Amino acid sequence: MAVLGLTNPGQDDWARLRGLQYATLADNSLKRAALHVLSAMLTAWLYFGLVNIWLLAGWAITLAAALFFASRSDQSLSDSDTRSISNEEFRKQNLSVLMLALIWCVPFVLFSSYGTIVELLILWTVALSMIVSTSLMRASAPLGSVIFSTVTSVGAIIGALLLGNYTAAGCIVFVLLAAILGTIECSKTYLIARIAEAGMEEKSEVVSMLLREFEENQADWLWQVDTGRRIRSASPRFSFALGQTPADVEGKPFLQMIAGDSWESGQFAPSLHELAEKLKSRENFSNLIVRVSIDGQSRWWEISGTPILDEQQNFMGFRGVGSDVTEQRESSEKIAYLARYDTLTGMPNRLMLNEALRDAIAYAKKWRTRCAFLMLDLDRFKAINDSLGHMVGDELLAEVSGRLKELMDDNTMCGRLGGDEFAIVIRDASEKGTVDRLARRIIRSLSRPYNISNNTLYVGASVGSAIGPRDGKTVEEIMRNADLALYRAKDEGGGEHRPYESTLHANAEERRQLEGSLRKALENNELLLNYQPVVDANRENVVSFEALLRWNSKEHGFVRPDKFIALAEDTRLIVPIGAWVLQEACREALNWPRNIRVAVNVSGEQLIEPDFATTVVHALSNSGLEPQRLEIEVTESIFLRDPNIARAALEQVIALGCTVALDDFGTGYSSLGYLRKLSFSTIKIDRSFVQGAAQGSAESIAIIRAVVAMADSLEMATTAEGVENPEEAEMIRNMGCTKIQGYYFGRPMGAADARHLFARQGQIRA
Incomplete structure (x- = not known):
């Protein structure tokens, strides 16, 4: 067919x-x-x-x-x-x-x-x-x-x-x-x-095409040697590759011509030994990469050859083809280097660290020893990077990597994971205290001042470690557990080394579950606001309420604010949650007398949002609340991350007619520069000073008096937090504080209780 x-x-x-x-x-x-x-x-x-x-x-x-x-x-x-x-x-x-x-x-x-x-x-x-x-x-x-x-x-x-x-x-x-x-x-x-x-x-077309391509490729050439391995019938291209003319290379020993200076010493490259063995054994070879020396310059050739036999099958020599692949070889080596080393610091990257840790785990398993993996993160690096620019940040990272290299030995390998995160693999950490000693040496070394671009910079380091195979039998487990330990070290203030503990995994799992539930909290109507009254220090009547966020989760029950608010800030869920708090607080404030303000705490994560001022405008316009009745409370920590952005956002809020209060003053950097640059309406004194003053602490009393005097001179109000009994209220009043907030005058209460408070005091909405 x-x-x-x-x-x-x-x-x-x-x-x-x-x-x-x-x-x-x-x-x-x-x-x-x-x-x-x-x-x-x-x-x-x-x-x-x-x-x-x-x-x-x-x-x-x-x-x-x-x-x-x-x-x-x-x-x-x-x-x-x-x-x-x-x-x-x-x-x-x-x-x-x-x-x-x-x-x-x-x-x-x-x-x-x-x-x-x-x-x-x-x-x-x-x-x-x-x-x-x-x-x-x-x-x-x-x-x-x-x-x-x-x-x-x-x-x-x-x-x-x-x-x-x-x-x-x-x-x-x-x-x-x-x-x-x-x-x-x-x-x-x-x-x-x-x-x-x-x-x-x-087939004829294919052969013609291959021959034409070979002839046109300037990097390829033909070579031939006799039984004594001497060059015969040298082609112009082969002679050019050797840096000489055909007449000069004819009859010369092939290996001597490509060995260069090593011919006299006999210290040949391994690839030349391999080529010599191929020629000696009279066997075919192809794509053999050989390191040659031409005019004192090291190059790489790719050579293929086949024996020449006469009609009686007698060996007559070798002939073959070759090409200079130096550029390709260097490119391949560069690619291989980039795949395993960090370009900025020249240190091993994540891939190479993973391989080193995998080898260390195998070594520990074979010899029944211990290995270790340390993860370290620079403290305050982001502030330097943001304020002085990425070029200074890169120079700082290079300086950090240099200090880390000085601490390494044959048993350790240090590399960069990315950003300001580094890691160290200890192959044998069986000796007690090895990991902690190295971690503390790292923290001391990296905490010394740096002089970069005429700037004296200070950064510290936090270190987390995990031991293999005790804390994990795979690379992924050990790296994850070291990361959990690092997170704990950072969470405790930084500048410390924390080893992995089994409870960290449970905490991380709890945190993961809380995060999942928090992402659905707004949708499930699980968030609510409580309101704590702030009273006039002399007349003791309510002048404002501070809106306090609470979370009653369907899955976890009542979650403490210090637990979920920090989580919301880390995951940036605080931005949508904070917008909801502003809306809800403004809406509820309409049910109070017109002389009563509502204070809303705002996170630094909210302030760096480009549309923060727009969020405040929406909350006011949607509720109908007058701007002067909304007070934004911030802490000094907002100025540590992006001070210019935070300041600009607060200035926009003040321009709307809202007031701004500085909360927890005295517990942070307490920089007077913040008070000079921004028109705060109120300074809130932290409860720790109030409690200290109640116990007779001279330092706490001096601090409160100083803050009150400074606020009076700047025409700012002062609010003392944490007042729990009449004695403390009288003490604070005598010190000159303008307003008082604490359990003595009222605990955080629901919206209905806040309204009932006005009805009981005979205050009505004007």
Whole structure:
């Protein structure tokens, strides 16, 4: 079926082969047409006088028309050797052959009744000559030959049967089968030849392309040596690669030419030894990377070679190809370096640290020892990076890496994980105290001042460590647990080393679950506000309320504020939560008398948001609260991260008409610069000073008096927090504080209780 063209096997390009087959039909189209005309003339002469002349003429004209159609079909396929023929063209071509065959059936079926068996056999002889000629001339397209032979022979068989000569009919059948088998066999031979020819052409094109590419590639060259490994028939490119002329290198020892100065000392590169062994063993080799020395410069060659054998299989030397791959080699080495080392510090990166820790774990398991992994994070680095710029930050990181390298030895490896995070792998940490001693040396070293770009900078370091295999049996477990320990060290204020403890994992899991629940707290209406009254120190009437956020989780119950607010700030969930607090507090304040303010605590994470002022505007406009009744409370910590952004945000809030209070004054840096740069309305004295003063602490009393005096001079109010009994209230009043807040005057209460407080005191909303 494949030979006839009715199916195409999956292999090879059969569409192209079909095109080659049918392209040859146009070459002998005229010959076949001439054969048909000659056969038609013989047929007309044979039946002239026996058959009506008009019948003969009509048949001849029909044959001529069919020949014209067939010739046109053949010519349309003359360019099919450069393309693939379509199914429509395939059907059209074979239809033209079928038309010719049906026209030739006419003499056998109609004309035979006018003659005898003799005329029929003569006519069959004429048809047989056409069948044989067609089979030969259409060997490339056998389906048409089979159609012509079959249809014409069927017409002859019908004619013989009409004359009652069954023997002649049987002979025609036999001849038809032989003709069909011969046609297929001839076509098969032709097709095999064309497939082989096409394959040879393709291989020739590939070889030509490869040779052309080789000739055009200036980096490649040919080399040849004799049995003594001396250079023979040196090509210009090979000589150029050696830095000399062909005449200078001819007959010189190959290895000596590429060994350079190492030839005299005998200290060859390992790759040169490998090349020498290949040449000595007389075996093929390919893509051998060899380090050579040309004119005192080290380079890399890629060499392939094969032994030269004469007709008697005697060894005559080596020949091969080579190319200079120095640039590719250097690029590969650079890529490999970048994949394993940090570009800024030149220290091992996370990938290399992972590999070192994996090796350390395997070593500890094999020798029943302990390994360790330390993670360290720089304290206050972000403040320096933000204030002085990334270039100073990068110089600082480079200086830090230099100090860390000085502390390392053969048993330790230090690398940079990214940002201001570094890590150390201790291969053998079996000796007690090894990890803690190294951690404290690191903290002391990194805490020394840095002089960078005429700036004296101070940063510290926090370290977390995990021991393998005690704290984890895999790289991932040990790194995770060291990170948990580092988080604890940072959470405790930094500048400390904390080893991993099993409770840290439980805390981290609890934190993860709390975070998941906190993300859904607003959606589930789990957040609520309590309000703690702030009273006038002298008249003891309520002047404002501080809105305090509370969380009653469906999954965890009541969660302490100090627990979930810190989590909200770390995850930046404080931004949407803080916006809700502003909205809710302003809305509730409308239920109080118009002289009562509401104070809302604002996190530093909220202040650095570019649309913080817009959030305040929305809260005021949506609730209808007057701006002067909203007080924003902030702590000094907001000025440590992005002081310019925080200051600009607060100035926008003050411009709206709101007031700003500085909370927990005295517990932080207590910089007077903040008070000078920003118009605070109130300074809140932390409860620790109030309690200290109540216990007779002279320092606490002095601090409160100083803050009150300073606030009075700056025309600011002062609020004392944490007043719990009448004695403390009287003490604070005598010290000159303007306002008092504490359990003595009221605990945090719900919105309904706050409203009831005004009703009980006889205050009404104006």
